[in-house]
Amino acid sequence: GQQLNQSPQSMFIQEGEDVSMNCTSSSIFNTWLWYKQDPGEGPVLLIALYKAGELTSNGRLTAQFGITRKDSFLNISASIPSDVGIYFCAGRPDSWGKFQFGAGTQVVVTP
Amino acid sequence: DGGITQSPKYLFRKEGQNVTLSCEQNLNHDAMYWYRQDPGQGLRLIYYSQIVNDFQKGDIAEGYSVSREKKESFPLTVTSAQKNPTAFYLCASSGGASYNEQFFGPGTRLTVL
Numbered sequence: 001g002q003q004l005n006q007s008p009q010s011m012f013i014q015e016g017e018d019v020s021m022n023c024t025s026s027s028i029f030n031t032w033l034w035y036k037q038d039p040g041e042g043p044v045l046l047i048a049l050y051k052a053g054e055l056t057s058n059g060r061l062t063a064q065f066g067i068t069r070k071d072s073f074l075n076i077s078a079s080i081p082s083d084v085g086i087y088f089c090a091g092r093p094d095s096w097g098k099f100q101f102g103a104g105t106q107v108v109v110t111p
Numbered sequence: 112d113g114g115i116t117q118s119p120k121y122l123f124r125k126e127g128q129n130v131t132l133s134c135e136q137n138l139n140h141d142a143m144y145w146y147r148q149d150p151g152q153g154l155r156l157i158y159y160s161q162i163v164n165d166f167q168k169g170d171i172a173e174g175y176s177v178s179r180e181k182k183e184s185f186p187l188t189v190t191s192a193q194k195n196p197t198a199f200y201l202c203a204s205s206g207g208a209s210y211n212e213q214f215f216g217p218g219t220r221l222t223v224l
Contacts (some may be wrong), residue, residue: 003153031211042115042201042215043154050211088153090213096161098169099144099205099213103153 006089006102014110019076021105023089032072033090034063037104043088047074079109114138115216117202122221124196132187132200132219140206143185144213147171148199157200160185189221196223 006023013019023032031050035043047058049065049072056063062075072091076083089102115136124130136143142161146154146169156169160179174193179185185204189196202216 033212035215040199040218040220042117042217045212045214048209048212092211095211096142098156098159101154 004089004091004100004102006105008105010106012108012110013079015079015081017079019079019107020073021087022071022073023102024071025091025100027093028069029091029093030095031091032065034074035088035090037086037088081109081111083107084109115202115204115214117216117219120217120219122219124221124223126223127191129188129190130221132189132221134185134187134202134216135183136204137183138204138207138214140204141182142205143179144203145177145185145187146201146203148201154201157187196221
């Protein structure tokens with residue numbers, strides 16, 4: 001099945017820096033989701049987006065649904081050590097059936 | 112508390128044995144999913160079910176089987192035909208008012224010796 005193109009694959013940043021990552025799809029989506037996964041745990045839903053151009057925040061996290069409906073972006077501002085983990089994007093083109101996932105962006109935050 | 116439970120957290124089996132992983136949800140979601148995650152990789156869909164008594168193969172269904180006899184439960188059997196079963200297995204569900212959002216359980220790490 002189709003996987004989304006997520007980049008970067010990994011990021012090593014200093015505490016306090018901002019982080020940006022993105023996902024692209026070859027087809028149009030009506031939903032974009034962003035998750036965080038800690039080692040050995042299930043992914044936790046951070047932000048859900050439903051409309052092209054939508055910008056949604058959750059604390060220091062901000063995500064956008066791209067205008068073309070083929071991409072999405074996640075920003076983490078003023079990173080802290082607990083931001084360490086793998087961030088996944090996901091989406092689907094309609095309101096039923098399968099979700100598609102990116103391969104994940106591993107974020108490492110150093111003090 | 113509403114959520115998805117998977118048990119056990121860790122599971123060890125000998126090669127050649129079938130093993131069943133449990134997934135239960137009390138979110139009243141219609142759809143449930145099983146994914147496999149290997150180290151450093153994304154999620155690959157094994158099976159999904161959009162309604163009770165119905166399920167579809169995902170991208171890597173070979174060597175796996177499922178049933179959906181109840182809305183709350185979607186057990187996954189890893190059969191001896193699965194050539195490389197050691198992995199982290201995640202169950203998820205979606206439905207209700209948040210039908211476009213997918214929620215995950217805590218996962219089961221299966222190790223086949």
